[in-house]
Amino acid sequence: MDYNQLAKEIIQAVGGKNNVNEVFHCITRLRFQLKDQSKVDVAKLKSLDKVMGTNVSGTQFQIIIGNDVPKVFDAMTEENPAWKNKSDKSTKPKTKGVKGFFSNMFDAISGVFAPILPAIAGAGLLKGFMALFVSFGWLATNTETYRILMAIGDGVFYFLPILVAVSAARKFGANMYVGLAVSAALLYPDLTALLSEGVTTHFLGLPVTSVAYAYSVIPILIAMWFMAVVERNVDKIIPSSLKL
Structure with missing residues (x-):
């Protein structure tokens, strides 16, 4: 199977690379955030070898591939390396309302956990x-x-918080290495021992909840989302000459 050729045909059928805001995959599907879904040639996609079908979930266009989806994704990102780490939040459309909230939430969860x-x-x-x-x-x-x-x-x-931090930082559009540093701090032995002593711990006068961060998921997910929000806003006010 020529996955490079299949990748090119899929990209062409979804409206070309300029119509793609973001692409990632779960276990069986390619998941696209497209600028204009009306440009998708569904009939062409369904006629391609390895493509089992398509689905639309909120603002996300999905192509069902099966177990070979990582190979197809790798072929696509080999031709378009920027897609590997791209998370374009400024141009990605959002579905509004309750349905949109759950759609975006499940999109975020699948985008975080699929790679790990x-x-x-x-x-x-x-x-x-x-x-x-x-x-x-x-x-x-x-x-x-x-x-x-x-x-x-x-x-x-x-060390699941570290894996989740890297994947979540990428998904939320934050710096992955800063996310890695945050998760590593949560698992630092001295901090873990301090929080496990059973006494109230304070940081700058504020009480710190005693939580075992090893094996956990929710705290680091919230931390990465908050970090992404802070990073985007701080980035707007810092002069270019001071940015790293």
Whole structure:
């Protein structure tokens, strides 16, 4: 299968690369934010090999590919590298009302978690096999092998805030490396120990809630959204000569 050719035909059928604001993928679908959905040639798309169908969800145009969607996406971003990390919030249309709120929320969630699903699924499978082997007596929990495998499998979930931070920063249009730094600070051993002491902790006179950030998702998602809002507004007032 020539995925490069398929990618070119898909781009042409959605109205050309100039009609694409953003594109990403989940497990089975390419998800486009288009400037003008009326330019899409649905009949052409459905006639393409590997394309199983199309769907419209709010402002998002979806092309159903199946398990080969990462290969098609890679071929598309190879031709258009800017799409790999693009998050154009200034031109992306938003659906209003309650329906629009939920549509945009699910769009954000899928955009954050789709890129990190392989890591989560792989770690989950490893932990599942480990539990199975322990129950059969093939693997003892007091061995070094078990401890190393546990570190590999559990490490993804322990440091899940870091994975979510990078993906969420990209999705929300913030600096991924600043997001990485924020998530790393939340998992810093001294801070973790301080918050786990069971006493009220204060920062600049303000009480800090004792929360275990390892394995968590919601706190870092909120932090990345807030960081993106602050970053966009601060960027407007900082002179170009002072920007890094």
